[in-house]
Amino acid sequence: MDPHPDLTPEVIRGLGWLYLLLAAMNALWTWREVKRHVSAGSIAGWAVFTTLLFLVGVAHVTGGAEPEQFLIRMPEWFKSRVDQLAKPTTYFTGSLLLFVAVIWLREWLVKPTVAWVLLNLAVLFMCLSLTDYDFRQIVGKPDNVPIVSMLFIVGFFTWLYFRRAVDNDQRIAAGRPLFEQEDNDKILVWPDLVYTEMICMIALTAILVVWGVVLQAPLEDPASAVRTPNPSKAPWYFLGLQEMLVYYDPWMAGVVLPSIILVGLMALPYIDFNKKGNGYYTFNERKFSIITFLFGFIPLWIGLIILGTFLRGPNWNFFGIYEFWDVHKLENLNxxxxxxxxxxxxxxxxxxxASAGASEWQKILAILLRESVGLVLVAVYLFVLPPLMAMTIFRRFFVRMGFLRYMVFANLVLFMACLPIKMVLRWAFRLKYIVAIPEWFFNI
Amino acid sequence: MVLVALLLSPFVLAWTLLAGTSVIALLATARFMMPNVLIEPPRKFKIGPASDYDLGTVATKLVAQFGVWIVHTDQYRGKNLIYALASVCTHLGCTPSWLAGEQKFKCPCHGSGFYITGINFEGPAPRPLERVGIRLSEDGMLEVDKSIKFQEEMGQWIDPASYYEVVG
Known part of the structure; x- marks a missing residue:
C-alpha cells in the first residue's frame, strides 16, 4: 500500500464537509441575490452552482468507493505544470504582476460579485489541491494553518480598503459627499461600542480555545546546538527577514534593513506632506504613498512570508506546492x-x-582595489541617485519637502528598492555580493 | 557643618543608596558572565589515527559532540590532507549537513553550500567554513584543537597547524 496516498477515506470525508460549507455559503449568497432582485438568469446560475456543490459534498461524505477510484482530484498535468513553473523568479514576477493587476483593475475587483467569484475559485482551488499528498503536508502542518487563514484575511482587508477607496474616489469625482461624511451617525460608546467589543472578545477567545484543542503544538525534538532541523524556518512573521538573508549578509538583512524598516515606518508621518486622505478612505488622492506602502507590504512582506512558508523546503531549496520535499533535490545555485x-x-x-609581506596599508589598498567597482556602484546608488531623482522623477516632491525631508524619503525608497534589486541580480547574473570584503565582515 | 548637613540630606542619601544598589546589581549581573562550572566538551581532543579517515570522505561522527567534521581529501590545492572544519555556517551560524551524494555541505537555514574543501560556492555564505587546529600528537593519534581557527580568506589555511598532510 502506498504510504503517501493522495486520497484516503478521511481526506475525502473532510473535503466533503468543506464542499458542504462552500455550498452553504453559496446558498446564502443566492438568497442575497434573490433579495436584491437581480436577473432571473443570474439567480438560477447561483442556485445551480450551489446545488452542484451540495451534491459534490454529499458524494464525498457518503461515498464508499475506493479512494484510488475517486475522480474529483487535481489533474496530474496541472500539478506537474505548476511544479515546473515554481521558481523564485516566476513567483516574484507573478506576485508583482498580481500587485499591478489589483491596482489597475480595482474598480472591477471591488464589485461584490467579482469578489465572491474569486473567493469561490480560491476555496475550490484549495479543495482540489488538498487531494494531493504533498500539498496537504505543507498546508496542513499546524505551523502553517494560520498562514492559510492569513492569506484569506489579508485578501479580504485589502479588498475592503479598495472597496471603500474606490467608492470615495467615485464620490469625489462626482462631487458628492464622502461616505464617511454622509454616514456619520454617531453612536454611543456605552452600550454600542462596548457590546461590540465584548462580542469580539468572546468570539476570539472561543476561536483560540478551539484552535488550542484541535491543533496540537508542533513540538520537535529536544533542542541541540549541533542539529539544525532541515528546513530550519523562522517563526512565520520573520520569514520575510529569513528570505532577505538569502540575498544579503547577516548584518545587512538582520540589522541594517530591519532597523531601517522600523525607523522608516516611524518617520512616515513626518515625511508625508499630502494632507488629503485624512480620516477617510481614498486611493486617487494618495496614489504614491498607497502604492509604495502596499508594494512594501504585499509583494515584499506578505509575499515573502508565503514564499518562506509554503515554497521553501529542505536545504532552503525552492519547491512547488505539489512537489515532494526531497532532501537531495539538486539545484544549481552557484x-x-x-x-x-x-x-x-x-x-x-x-x-x-597584496604580495606576501606587504604592509597593512598595501593590504587595505589591495582589498579596496579588488572591490572598487562594487564600492563605486554602491556610492552612486546612495549618493548620486537622490539628487538625480530630485531633479527628475521626484522634482515635485523635492520642492514640497525641502532638502532634509527629501533626503530621508529618498534614502528610504532606495533601501526598500535594494531588496528586489538584489534578488533580481542574484537570479539574472548569479551575483552573490556587490561588495564582498569577508576580511572585514563587510558584504553588501 | 553645612557640608555634613547637605551630605545627610534625604535627597543625597536616597540617590547615594540608589546608586549603590544599582552598582551592586550590575556587578552581580556581570558575575553571571563567569559561571562556576562550564559544561563544555574539551577544546582539545584526540580523534584516532589518520588511517581511520579514508581519502575522499567526510567523517560526521564528531559533529554532535565536538562540532567538527574531519575531512580527508586531495581536492584542496592537490595535496593529500586531513583537516577539521568547524560545523558552523559562516552566514548565520546554523549547522550545515554533509550530503555525500552531492559532495557538499548544505545549510538548511538559507541554502548556503560549501565544497568538500570548505569553500563556499552557493547561497549567501560570504566566506569558507573555518578550519580548526589539527596535529599529529606524540602517540600517533590526530589531535584537534578547537581553540585556534584558520580562515581561508585571511590566507591562514597555508599554516601547517591547520591541516595534517598524509604522506605515502
Missing amino acids: NVNLSELVWVDTLKQPLPV
Missing part, C-alpha cells in the same frame, strides 16, 4: 561576487591581492 565577475570574467586577470 554564485559569484561582483569583483570576480569584473576581474576574472571581464578583465581576464586574477583578483588583486
Whole structure:
C-alpha cells in the first residue's frame, strides 16, 4: 500500500464537509441575490452552482468507493505544470504582476460579485489541491494553518480598503459627499461600542480555545546546538527577514534593513506632506504613498512570508506546492561576487591581492582595489541617485519637502528598492555580493 | 557643618543608596558572565589515527559532540590532507549537513553550500567554513584543537597547524 496516498477515506470525508460549507455559503449568497432582485438568469446560475456543490459534498461524505477510484482530484498535468513553473523568479514576477493587476483593475475587483467569484475559485482551488499528498503536508502542518487563514484575511482587508477607496474616489469625482461624511451617525460608546467589543472578545477567545484543542503544538525534538532541523524556518512573521538573508549578509538583512524598516515606518508621518486622505478612505488622492506602502507590504512582506512558508523546503531549496520535499533535490545555485565577475570574467586577470609581506596599508589598498567597482556602484546608488531623482522623477516632491525631508524619503525608497534589486541580480547574473570584503565582515 | 548637613540630606542619601544598589546589581549581573562550572566538551581532543579517515570522505561522527567534521581529501590545492572544519555556517551560524551524494555541505537555514574543501560556492555564505587546529600528537593519534581557527580568506589555511598532510 502506498504510504503517501493522495486520497484516503478521511481526506475525502473532510473535503466533503468543506464542499458542504462552500455550498452553504453559496446558498446564502443566492438568497442575497434573490433579495436584491437581480436577473432571473443570474439567480438560477447561483442556485445551480450551489446545488452542484451540495451534491459534490454529499458524494464525498457518503461515498464508499475506493479512494484510488475517486475522480474529483487535481489533474496530474496541472500539478506537474505548476511544479515546473515554481521558481523564485516566476513567483516574484507573478506576485508583482498580481500587485499591478489589483491596482489597475480595482474598480472591477471591488464589485461584490467579482469578489465572491474569486473567493469561490480560491476555496475550490484549495479543495482540489488538498487531494494531493504533498500539498496537504505543507498546508496542513499546524505551523502553517494560520498562514492559510492569513492569506484569506489579508485578501479580504485589502479588498475592503479598495472597496471603500474606490467608492470615495467615485464620490469625489462626482462631487458628492464622502461616505464617511454622509454616514456619520454617531453612536454611543456605552452600550454600542462596548457590546461590540465584548462580542469580539468572546468570539476570539472561543476561536483560540478551539484552535488550542484541535491543533496540537508542533513540538520537535529536544533542542541541540549541533542539529539544525532541515528546513530550519523562522517563526512565520520573520520569514520575510529569513528570505532577505538569502540575498544579503547577516548584518545587512538582520540589522541594517530591519532597523531601517522600523525607523522608516516611524518617520512616515513626518515625511508625508499630502494632507488629503485624512480620516477617510481614498486611493486617487494618495496614489504614491498607497502604492509604495502596499508594494512594501504585499509583494515584499506578505509575499515573502508565503514564499518562506509554503515554497521553501529542505536545504532552503525552492519547491512547488505539489512537489515532494526531497532532501537531495539538486539545484544549481552557484554564485559569484561582483569583483570576480569584473576581474576574472571581464578583465581576464586574477583578483588583486597584496604580495606576501606587504604592509597593512598595501593590504587595505589591495582589498579596496579588488572591490572598487562594487564600492563605486554602491556610492552612486546612495549618493548620486537622490539628487538625480530630485531633479527628475521626484522634482515635485523635492520642492514640497525641502532638502532634509527629501533626503530621508529618498534614502528610504532606495533601501526598500535594494531588496528586489538584489534578488533580481542574484537570479539574472548569479551575483552573490556587490561588495564582498569577508576580511572585514563587510558584504553588501 | 553645612557640608555634613547637605551630605545627610534625604535627597543625597536616597540617590547615594540608589546608586549603590544599582552598582551592586550590575556587578552581580556581570558575575553571571563567569559561571562556576562550564559544561563544555574539551577544546582539545584526540580523534584516532589518520588511517581511520579514508581519502575522499567526510567523517560526521564528531559533529554532535565536538562540532567538527574531519575531512580527508586531495581536492584542496592537490595535496593529500586531513583537516577539521568547524560545523558552523559562516552566514548565520546554523549547522550545515554533509550530503555525500552531492559532495557538499548544505545549510538548511538559507541554502548556503560549501565544497568538500570548505569553500563556499552557493547561497549567501560570504566566506569558507573555518578550519580548526589539527596535529599529529606524540602517540600517533590526530589531535584537534578547537581553540585556534584558520580562515581561508585571511590566507591562514597555508599554516601547517591547520591541516595534517598524509604522506605515502
